[in-house]
Amino acid sequence: MTEPRWLNEEEQRTWRAFLWASQLLHDSLDRQLQRDAGIPHAYYVILAMLSEASDRSLTMSQVAEIARLSPSRLSHAAARLEDKGWVARRRNPEDGRQIIATLTDAGLAVVTGAAPGHVAQVRGALFDALTPDQIRQLGEIFGTLLEHLDPDGELTPEP
Amino acid sequence: MTEPRWLNEEEQRTWRAFLWASQLLHDSLDRQLQRDAGIPHAYYVILAMLSEASDRSLTMSQVAEIARLSPSRLSHAAARLEDKGWVARRRNPEDGRQIIATLTDAGLAVVTGAAPGHVAQVRGALFDALTPDQIRQLGEIFGTLLEHLDPDGELTPEP
DNA sequence: GATAGATCCTTGAACTTTCAACCTTCTTCG
DNA sequence: CGAAGAAGGTTGAAAGTTCAAGGATCTATC
Numbered sequence: 001m002t003e004p005r006w007l008n009e010e011e012q013r014t015w016r017a018f019l020w021a022s023q024l025l026h027d028s029l030d031r032q033l034q035r036d037a038g039i040p041h042a043y044y045v046i047l048a049m050l051s052e053a054s055d056r057s058l059t060m061s062q063v064a065e066i067a068r069l070s071p072s073r074l075s076h077a078a079a080r081l082e083d084k085g086w087v088a089r090r091r092n093p094e095d096g097r098q099i100i101a102t103l104t105d106a107g108l109a110v111v112t113g114a115a116p117g118h119v120a121q122v123r124g125a126l127f128d129a130l131t132p133d134q135i136r137q138l139g140e141i142f143g144t145l146l147e148h149l150d151p152d153g154e155l156t157p158e159p
Numbered sequence: 160m161t162e163p164r165w166l167n168e169e170e171q172r173t174w175r176a177f178l179w180a181s182q183l184l185h186d187s188l189d190r191q192l193q194r195d196a197g198i199p200h201a202y203y204v205i206l207a208m209l210s211e212a213s214d215r216s217l218t219m220s221q222v223a224e225i226a227r228l229s230p231s232r233l234s235h236a237a238a239r240l241e242d243k244g245w246v247a248r249r250r251n252p253e254d255g256r257q258i259i260a261t262l263t264d265a266g267l268a269v270v271t272g273a274a275p276g277h278v279a280q281v282r283g284a285l286f287d288a289l290t291p292d293q294i295r296q297l298g299e300i301f302g303t304l305l306e307h308l309d310p311d312g313e314l315t316p317e318p
Numbered sequence: 319g320a321t322a323g324a325t326c327c328t329t330g331a332a333c334t335t336t337c338a339a340c341c342t343t344c345t346t347c348g
Numbered sequence: 349c350g351a352a353g354a355a356g357g358t359t360g361a362a363a364g365t366t367c368a369a370g371g372a373t374c375t376a377t378c
Contacts, residue, residue: 004275005282014298015281019204020227020312021304022181028308034366040334045178061356068179073335075358080334097343097356116163122174123164129307130300137296139173141289145180148288149187153179193336199364219327232365234328239364256326256373 025125032121037114042069043077044118047086047111050103057102059092065153086110184284191280196273201228202236203277206245206270209262216261218251224312245269 007015029041037044045067050056058066064074078101081087086107092098103111127135146153166174188200196203204226209215217225223233237260240246245266251257262270286294305312 004278006278007281010298011286011294014294014301015285017298017301017305018285021301021308022177022185023227024308025304026181030366042334059356060358064357068182070336071357072337072359076334076336079358095344095356099357119163119165122166125308126174126177126304127166127170129304134296134300134303135170135173137293138300139169139176141293141297142173142176142180144293145184145285145288146176149180149183149284189336201364220325223327229366230327231329231367235364235366238328254326254374258327 028125029118029121032117033114036117037110039081039110042067042073043081044111044114046074046077046081047103047107048115050087050101051108051111055102056108057100059098059100060089061098063101068150068153081107187284188277188280191276192273195276196269198240198269201226201232202240203270203273205233205236205240206262206266207274209246209260210267210270214261215267216259218257218259219248220257222260227309227312240266 026041033039033041033044039047046063046069049063049066050058053062060071060074060078063069063078064071067074069077078087078089082089084106086104088102088104089099090102092100130138185200192198192200192203198206205222205228208222208225209217212221219230219233219237222228222237223230226233228236237246237248241248243265245263247261247263248258249261251259289297
């Protein structure tokens with residue numbers, strides 16, 4: 001193997017700032033949701049995606065694709081959320097391989113209850129610290145990255 | 160509680176792009192390091208931070224602060240890395256409360272061996288997708304965020 | 319020079335995530 | 349039709365993380 005192109009000092013600084021900041025940001029979301037709703041952020045995302053779907057329902061693979069979760073991870077998470085009575089699963093009559101997950105009323109109540117605190121956390125930890133210009137740049141940069149990292153993935157809401 | 164300021168459509172898009180992209184990015188690093196070095200990314204960071212320290216040594220709390228890990232998480236991780244013979248821990252003679260972690264020769268070999276692939280992954284997944292302007296913006300944005308989220312933390316290398 | 323409190327780190331249990339193996343159902347095609 | 353393979357999900361075990369509690373050691377203060 002040939003000598004790789006190491007990161008120069010500025011790249012190094014940028015990379016670490018990104019790493020640490022996104023880690024801190026994610027941890028802060030996790031703590032807020034664990035405190036207010038008793039679930040980790042990834043679980044909240046599952047509930048939120050279901051809450052936006054028509055009939056509050058999606059197949060497991062749709063959830064997995066939209067939320068970028070592995071099938072296994074989603075399966076375990078769904079089992080936990082089902083235990084809590086926040087999600088219901090049933091086989092799809094039109095394709096027996098699929099399982100349709102539905103957000104229950106109780107599940108919707110959890111999302112609705114946790115959403116304000118969650119939004120406040122996202123604002124407080126991210127948007128409030130940046131200028132409007134930076135927010136625009138952030139959107140463009142991560143839009144590009146998302147395309148780059150997951151070219152076939154569902155993009156975030158209508159661009 | 161008063162009605163929160165919800166995210167508008169553009170903020171929503173930006174937020175999700177950031178969320179998904181950083182998740183994909185982190186997963187790709189994790190997989191690469193798990194494959195090439197048999198450890199998750201967080202463990203690699205511990206080894207990397209030690210490799211840069213003088214005497215390849217730091218106290219546990221220094222590592223925790225630099226790598227932004229909880230004491231508990233670090234403690235468990237260090238135990239695993241010690242099992243592998245990549246890190247050694249001993250009590251600090253000058254302050255009996257502290258534990259000094261040292262990167263062993265074997266540990267250094269692991270970092271050295273994994274580094275090229277890791278850098279290539281970071282370049283491929285992040286820097287290569289962005290313009291020089293965007294890279295500069297990224298650095299500024301996350302530098303700001305890091306200050307915002309962890310005002311007292313060690314900043315990334317000399318600013 | 320004691321003792322209260324702070325600092326530093328570890329531990330065990332509960333929970334989450336990953337990985338590989340597996341089961342079903344659907345589709346394709348000879 | 350019937351077998352082979354693809355698609356959709358699940359499972360159990362191993363590994364990683366969090367949380368609350370606790371054991372040492374040091375510092376400050378009386």
